[in-house]
Amino acid sequence: MTKDEIRQKVRTRLKLAGVAGFPGVEACTPNFVGAARAAQLLCDLPMWKRAKVVLMTADAPQLPIRRAALHHGKIVYLSIPKLRGERCFVELDPEKLGSKLRRAASIKAAMQLGRLLAPHEMRPVDLIVCGSVAVNRQGARLGRGGGYWDLAYALLRTEGKIREYTPILTTVHPLQIIDDRLPMRGHDIPVDFLITPDQVIAAPSLHPRPRGVIWEILREDKILSIPLLRKGRRDARGVAPRHV
Numbered sequence: 001m002t003k004d005e006i007r008q009k010v011r012t013r014l015k016l017a018g019v020a021g022f023p024g025v026e027a028c029t030p031n032f033v034g035a036a037r038a039a040q041l042l043c044d045l046p047m048w049k050r051a052k053v054v055l056m057t058a059d060a061p062q063l064p065i066r067r068a069a070l071h072h073g074k075i076v077y078l079s080i081p082k083l084r085g086e087r088c089f090v091e092l093d094p095e096k097l098g099s100k101l102r103r104a105a106s107i108k109a110a111m112q113l114g115r116l117l118a119p120h121e122m123r124p125v126d127l128i129v130c131g132s133v134a135v136n137r138q139g140a141r142l143g144r145g146g147g148y149w150d151l152a153y154a155l156l157r158t159e160g161k162i163r164e165y166t167p168i169l170t171t172v173h174p175l176q177i178i179d180d181r182l183p184m185r186g187h188d189i190p191v192d193f194l195i196t197p198d199q200v201i202a203a204p205s206l207h208p209r210p211r212g213v214i215w216e217i218l219r220e221d222k223i224l225s226i227p228l229l230r231k232g233r234r235d236a237r238g239v240a241p242r243h244v
Contacts, residue, residue, distance in 0.1 A: 027144070089122060135172055173196065
């Protein structure tokens, strides 16, 4: 199956089972019944408790995790929609949010209350939590399909803010875990742990992580639409290396 066929298969599963949460499953990372329980399991992990800086997606099912991170005093980084701007990450620092701390966990509020930063201005990331449309037990993952999360990861890896073995976790409904092979390309980000409302599943590291931006597979319109990619290519003086 193609990536889009797998996404549709999972979305149909969630709808038919009646476990899709607000705002639904179409054209987004599906929210699901039990997302808060999955968040609690994740927050019980020692690696979460040790982490001081967390990179997260702004997806609906991870909202309880973002709130927990801020409540526990962790710095949270989110990428801004479509990476529009050289300062394309927003930093949420609990010490600076005060009474607005709980509200800051949504992407709309984060853009108003957080601080926009370029990758080189950020702190090193201890842990990554992402949303997923589909995953398998080998650690392969499909997002919603825009490719912006993969690029955000690549930009931070290039800048040294993410290391090769920085843990990557995702929370999903069991119906999002599929037995099919998920097609993974060189830019796709795998996950190390799948957390459902009932269990934590460690995934073997079968899929290599990209070490940076893979220029040769990027479309020209994508490069032109993202300021940091335009700048990166400019800095390379027109030469498109494999990784920068």
